[in-house]
Amino acid sequence: MADPNELQAKLNLLSDAYAAQLPEKLKQIWLVWEQLPLDSWDEKGFETLHRMVHSLTGSGKTFGFALLSDVARNLEEYLKQLAQAKTALSAQQRSHIQISMRELHQVTLHRDAPVGDQAGLIAVAPPGQDTASSKHIFVVEDDHDQAEELNIQLSYFGYDVRVFNKLADFRLAMQQNPKAVVLMDINFPEDSRGGIHVIEEIQQGRDIPVTVVFLTVHDEFATRLGAVRANGIAYLSKPVNIGNLIDRLDILTSTLPSAPYRVLIVEDSEVLAAYYATVLEQAGMVVKAVNNPLDVMHPLLEFAPDLILLDIYMPECNGLELAKVIRQLDAFVSIPIVFLSAESDLDKQLFAMDLGGDDFLTKPIQPQHLVSSVISRIRRSLILRSFMVRDSLTGLLNHTAIKDQLDHEVAQTKRQGTPLSFAMVDIDHFKQVNDTYGHQAGDRVIKSLSRLLKQRLRETDMVGRYGGEEFAVILSNTDGAMAVKVLEAIRKDFSQLRHLADGKEFSATFSCGIADVSHFGDPAKLGDAADKALYKAKHAGRNQVILA
Incomplete structure (x- = not known):
């Protein structure tokens, strides 16, 4: 995050740059106007004039020229x-336009006070939720058997669990450890909504709410509403899906920084694009700006944005046309597109949304409103996307998503000339694990391997559940020899993990096959080579890593 004073200085510099460009902008508008024919209708020339005037409508107030925006908006409405x-313009109509254009020149001399303290208004919002600071879990459940089952399963995944069967004991414990994550039942013998009521009491007067996940058999709206009002961050139905619960707890207790949101700005005004980029970067996002819409394809594929911020009125290709082009790309069918324009006509805004937009923000927009709108859209998009591309048990990419990602990574590797390896991992004798210890134990083994892979691999590496007990790993900027070292270390550690089922301990191993893109140049050949190497590892005795 930038220093507020430094950010304010950047915004002031952008405002000064805008002011310096105004004389040339007005000169260009006047030249376009003078080139329009007197006795006929020039649709293309008139569209250019309208677009250039429109650009002043949206940008003037942003940089302290409120009067300029007002005059430009009046002229824009008349041009519409x-x-x-x-039809060819009458003498009276031409006179009206010329008077308005002279007024544009005059109001450029009336600049408001320098750009206000906008740095302080920008809400800095990290991508993820605030996380709990410890691995301490308080299970509050009056059913002893259910509480103990949760204790065993959560402990298995590395959590420090304390069980409370009585609300009074829980109240006392919270005074000593207020940062624990609470898994709270709702129904207790003394109060059918006792879990909600005690959390409401504890939350009162706290600056930072207790992190609470409610676990219950109740599904009534009134109960759900009560849980929300008690600041519950999740509401899970019993019997609890342990995979979903672990995923939620992993997010809440993670100490790893969340990946910043990525925003692609397509805006023909360089100074406006720089302004939006500065505002969003202050809020912790990574931003790429494109000023020519015809150049958008390469950064779109390389940058892989979480959201596209798109101007509507641009030369050569307007925002509506560009949105349709983007929506025709399978990889970007669901990416949020937010139009940003001074267009105030509701019908045109709705038309823009119908062509593939997800939101419409009207210029000028306050910095904090821009940040809030972008963050909320990205968060919702990522949640929906996770349902489509994530495996429900492990939270890893599913079969289709990891294959799509392999296609993308191989293509990028070829363009950049960087190394890449692909690994196939399969748990050995997994059917015996299920038959001997039960499917719940088998699920825990799968979950433990998925967590180990995520913990030991880099943020830039990608892990997917390929199917059943089989996993796929994409290691970027990694040749085959290095990939073998990485997976071999993980294999050794996994073989030493102790799994628990019905009081009995057991271990599991995996086999792995790896292929290097330098020897297998396309995704299909790379995947096939890794699969064959995995087959060799299985037939050579299992519990080993083989490079194709």
């Missing part, structure tokens, strides 16, 4: 009316 007729 004339555009509907599509």
Whole structure:
């Protein structure tokens, strides 16, 4: 995050740059106006004039020229009316336009006070939720058997668990460890909504709410509403899906920084694009700006944004056309597209949304409103996307998603000339684990391997559940020899893990096959080679890593 004073200085510099460009902008508008024919209708020329005036409508107030925006908006509305007729302009109409254009020149001399303290208004919001600071879990459940089952399963995944069967004991413990994550039942013998009521009491007067996940058999709206009002961050139905619960706890207790949101800005005004980029970067996002819409394809594929911020009125290709092009790409069918324009016509805004937009923000927009809108759209998109591309048990990429990602990574590797390896991992004798210890134990083994892979691999590496007990790993910037070292270390550690089922301990191993893109140049050949190497590892005795 930038220092607020430094950010304010950047915004002031952008405002000064905008002011310095205004004389040339107005000169270009006047030249376009003078080139329009007197006795006929020039639709293309008139559209250019309208677009250039429109750009002042949205940008003026942003940089301290409120009067300029107002005059430009009045002229823009008049030009819209004339555009509907599509006939040569009368002398009176030309005179009206010329008077308005002279007024544009005059109001550029009336600059508001320098850009206000906008740095302080920008809400700095990290991508993920605030996380709990410890691995301490308080299970509050009056059913002793259910509480003990949760204790065993959570402890297996590395959590420090304390069980409370009585609300009074829990109240006392919270005074000593207020940062624990609470798994709270709702129904207790003395109070059918006792879990909610005691959490409401504890939350009162706290600056930072207790992190609470409610676990219950109740599904009534009133109960759910009560849980929300008690600041519950999740509401899980019994019997609890332990995989979903572990995923939630992993997020809440993770000490790893969340990946910053990525925003692609397509805006023909360089100074406006720089302004939006500065605001969003202050809020912790990574931003890429494109000023020519015809150049968007390469950064779109390389940058892989979480959201696209798109101007509507641009030369050569307007935002509506660009949105349709983007929506025709399978990889970007669901990416949020937010239009950002001074267009105030509701019908045109709705038309833009119908062509593939997810939101429409009207210029000028306050910095904090821009940040809030972008963050909320990205968060919702990532949640929905996770349902489509994530495996429900492990939280890893599913079969289709990891294959799509392999296609993307191989293509990028070829363009950049960087190494890449692909690994197939399969748990040995997994059917015996299920038959001997039960499917719940088998699920825990799968979950433990998925967590180990995520913990030991880099943020840039990608892990997917390929199917059943089989996993796929994409190791970017890693040749085959290094990939073998990485997976071999993980294999050794996994073989030493002790798994528990019905009081009995057991261990599991995996076999792995690896292929290097330098020897297998396309995704299909790379995947096939890794699969064959895995087959060799299995037939050579299992519990080993083989490079194709």
